[in-house]
Amino acid sequence: MAVSFVAGEVSDLCIGKPALGWVPPSATVREALLFLKRCGENHLTVWRERYTATATPADGAAGAASRCLGKVCVVDIICYLCAEENLTAPSAALESPVSVLLRKDSGALIRNVERHCSVLEALDVILGGAQNLMVPLRGPGAGRSKVQKNALGFCWITQEDFVRFFLNSIGAFSPIPAFSIxxxxxxxxxxxxxxxxxxxxxxxxxxxxxxxxxxxxxxxxxxxxxxxxxxxxxxxxxxxxxxxxxxxxxxxxxxxxxxxxxxxxxxxxxxxxxxxxxxxxxxxxxxxxMEEVPTSDASSSSSSDEESPxxxxxxxxxxxxxxxxxxxxxxxxxxxxxxxxxxxxxxxxxxxxxxxxxxxxxxxxxxxxxxxxxxxxxxxxxxxxxxx
The missing domain is CATH 3.10.580.10 (CBS-domain)
Structure with a gap:
């Protein structure tokens, strides 16, 4: 089978995707929860250190593995609150550092790939056990300009993105798509x-x-x-x-x-x-x-010098x-x-x-x-x- 259409860059799957939201491992579980509510994202990345204005997208992809510790979502927080040791004091549990939510294999679930990586190569990484691929975003003047201050410059690629990609080229696989599962x-x-x-x-x-x-x-x-x-x-x-x-x-x-x-x-x-x-x-x-009232004007430590989500x-x-x-x-x-x-x-x-x-x-x-x-x-x- 000709595989030319999967030889294209994985960056093609990034079109229209927003940059990742993030918090440092020292942020509290409550701060991560508030950020997830305000930014409207399903997942939030936990980063050891922040990117600076001198970082470039190319630098980021190479060094991201040492900085991105994992990802968290509301379900992680709910499971944490329902743990036996937290059932008696869930509000106190919300003040724990967000790092307590990270699984031991969190780093393995997120893999970094370069923009020029082929779709086929990226697919192999996903099938190798990664839940998310982290791909550098291309902004205006990328390759010659610095990343905007405080911008991570990465986006997610998921299994869903690959399934949509193959559905758009489903005719190339005939008659397999018509076979029963x-x-x-x-x-x-x-x-x-x-x-x-x-x-x-x-x-x-x-x-x-x-x-x-x-x-x-x-x-x-x-x-x-x-x-x-x-x-x-x-x-x-x-x-x-x-x-x-x-x-x-x-x-x-x-x-x-x-x-x-x-x-x-x-x-x-x-x-x-x-x-x-x-x-x-x-x-x-x-x-x-249940009686707690969410604080609408609270913000996570990662958004102090950025526009409010x-x-x-x-x-x-x-x-x-x-x-x-x-x-x-x-x-x-x-x-x-x-x-x-x-x-x-x-x-x-x-x-x-x-x-x-x-x-x-x-x-x-x-x-x-x-x-x-x-x-x-x-x-x-x-x-x-x-x-x-």
Whole structure:
């Protein structure tokens, strides 16, 4: 197969992408949370030191690995607040340094590639285990001018960017896109599952795994039928008070709590019910967390000499699923006989990195991920002598 279209620069995938937001490892968890709310980004990078006005994009790509320590998101913060040692004093936990949120392998999840790296080379890095590629941005006069003061000059490239790229060139892979996902062997049967009536708190280890694998936790009936999901993507668009619901509700009730409100968050009756349960269990710290009023004029330590980020894109516990016109109970599903291209379109349309696979009776059969989909295209791009 001709691979000329994947020989182009990976920088082509950066068009229109914003520069990364960041905080130093000394910033508090609360400061990182406020920054995430204000800037409207899903992830925030943690950097050992800041770039200066003398840095150039080329310098940055080479030296970024020693400076970028990892990334954090709202889900990391929610999981941290729900840790056993923090349930009694979540407000105090928010004052911890943001470095406590970083996984031991955080650095391995982010890889740096140069702008002139080919799409194929970058794809191999993603399939090698990286969740995000960090690519230098090209600004006006790049290559001869200095980066603007206080600008990092990098953007993310994700699995979603590669899937969109291949969908735009889907005709080059005919007839593979019309094959069923079952025939292609990309249905993963090892999925993260919690039963509907189980405590949501018991699913926290699974939520952490889902965040790492870029999937979700399936909520199933006693006989294994899919009835919904607890998605890190949905939780990332909630505020920190959803930790109180996780601490008190079942997995099924948590789905309903998240989906019960629009941008303004859950209705007052749902909030009162959670408060009542917290009071019954003597969880005073979690009650105080619910009573805290976000400080709108607070700023993270990384934005002291920059323009203020735009207002938050979501309100209190306003869920992503509600804004996208679906609920957690409306998990995106396909069937073993669904075609590869149909699953790609489904996932991209709903901005998810996975699609659940179910049988005719909604029995959960597995999941298809972007990583599995990208592997199909990578195999097709192998030289014919290597595939034989």
């Amino acid at each position: 079952e025939s292609l062997g990309i249905i993963q049967s090892d999925v993260l599952v919690v039963e509907y009536h189980k405590p949501a708190l018991s699913a926290m280890p699974l939520i952490k795994q889902a965040l790492a694998s870029q999937t979700a936790v399936a909520v199933v009936t006693d006989d294994g039928k899919l009835i919904g999901e607890i998605s890190p993507t949905t939780l990332a668009n909630c505020d920190e008070t959803v930790a109180t619901a996780i601490a008190t509700l079942s997995a099924g009730d948590l789905m309903a709590y998240i989906d019960s409100g629009g941008p303004a968050g859950p209705p007052e009756e749902a909030i009162r019910a959670v408060k009542a349960r917290l009071a019954e269990r003597g969880m005073v710290g979690m009650l105080e967390l 735009p207002p938050a894109r979501y309100g209190r516990s306003g869920s992503y699923s509600a804004r996208m016109g679906r609920r957690s109970e409306d998990a995106i599903v396909c069937h073993p006989w669904s075609s590869l291209v149909a699953v790609m379109i489904q996932a991209l349309a709903h901005r998810v990195t996975y699609v659940w696979v179910v049988g005719e009776d909604y029995q959960l059969a597995g999941v298809v991920t972007f990583a599995g989909i990208l592997t199909v295209f990578r195999d097709e791009l192998q030289p014919s002598e290597q595939r034989q």
